[in-house]
Amino acid sequence: MAEDYYEVLGVPRSADGSEIQQAFRTLARRYHPDVNRDPAAEERFKQINEAYSVLSDPGTRARYDRFGPDFRQIPEDYDERVAAGQGFGGGAGAYGGSPFGGGRGADRAGGRTWTQTDFDTSGVDFEDLFGGIFGGRGGRAGRGSPIPGADQEAELTLSVEEAYRGGRRKITLGGPGGERSYDVTIPAGVVDGQRIRLAGEGGRGRGPDSAGDLYLVVRIAPHPRYRLDGRDIHVDLPVAAWEAALGATVPVAGPGGTAKVHVPPGTSTGRRLRLRGEGMPHPKGSPGDLYAEIKVMVPPSPSPRERELFEELAAASSFDPRKQT
Incomplete structure (x- = not known):
């Protein structure tokens, strides 16, 4: 049984011309033999083109909708023949129950003799079928018709x-x-x-x-300093313990250069400072922001004087970081 052309293109019977064309373009690019090496792709490609050649032409589509897959075997003047009681495909008289009898019939109006093959165009060159969409308006453009390459x-x-x-x-x-x-x-x-x-x-x-x-x-690519979140850039900002405690203005390096940021007094590790507009540029909108995340650092090997000062601070301070909420 012949495949339904609407099912071949994956469109409903109510689809308009633009929907049919878009479905054809998508499938043609997917199954073109130059792109798809699957042995079944070429046969699928032919089916797609055959379906498009029928459904893209309003007149042909109307005949297909009316007569189904055998529409090519129905003469253009079918209604006139039936009204005139002319014979077709199997004997004289009115149009029989099976109009595709395969025998030779007589056109009484003109005396012409014809066969089923006069109306059978199933052997269409599938390459020619690109002409209606890529090679001009309507109709076929021949073997020289453009065939789109795949993206x-x-x-x-x-x-x-x-x-x-x-x-x-x-x-x-x-x-x-x-x-x-x-x-x-x-x-x-x-x-x-x-x-x-x-x-x-x-x-x-x-x-x-x-x-x-x-x-x-x-x-x-991953970066040792920067972390991206869309157009926002996150970077760690090391500060000394006294800078975090007393406040300071310190430099922060971003991919666009170095900027200054104010560290408020009493800043702890994990606090984020926002530099508006210092993130990734946006040609058609607002740039992202740069977020500097504080990391309080202490000397890894304090000098004798540094150690002495830290000991004095420890003795004088009542601060207990483990009791902070």
Whole structure:
């Protein structure tokens, strides 16, 4: 039993032309034999094109909806023939219960003799079927019709600093045809998962301007100092015990340079200080923020005088950090 063309494209019978076209584009790219090496892909590709060739033409689609998979065997003047009581495919007289009898019948109006094959176009060249969508309006464009190449993806690993600054970078990617090099413009402030489009650098198609696109998926490499959360940047800020206790203005380094931040008196480890707008740039919106997380540090090997001062502080202070809430 012939497959239902709507099921082949995965669309409902109520689908409009744009839905049918979009379904066709998606499936054609997935099952094109130049992209999909599965042995069954080419046959699937033919089915997709056959379904699109029928459903994309309003007149042909209407006949398919009315007569089903045998619509090609119905003459265009079917209604006129039935009204005139003309014979078809199996004997004289009215249109019989099976109009596809396979025998030769007489067209009484014109005396022409015809067979079932006069209306059978099932042997359509599947490559020609691209013409209606990629090669012009309606109808077929012949074997020279453009066939779109597939879009492709590759990962582009960047450091936090490279993602922050952006700029030009030359990359080399391997593939079935060997290595290819590209000069890539990296927008300032790209984030992990963002895609950079290289138009026309994807899979090869047929015809001018038919190549697919290459998408570089940005991956931000782990950094020893910076942690990214979208466009926000988190960095540890070491401060001395007396800076944390007394307050101080200290430098904090970010990928965009060094900024000054005020540490309030009585600051403890874990407190976050926000530097608004010092995170990753955003070409079309607000930049992220830089968050400096305080880490109170003490001398790992205090000098005799430092030790003496700490002992004096310990004797004079009633502070007990273990009783703090």
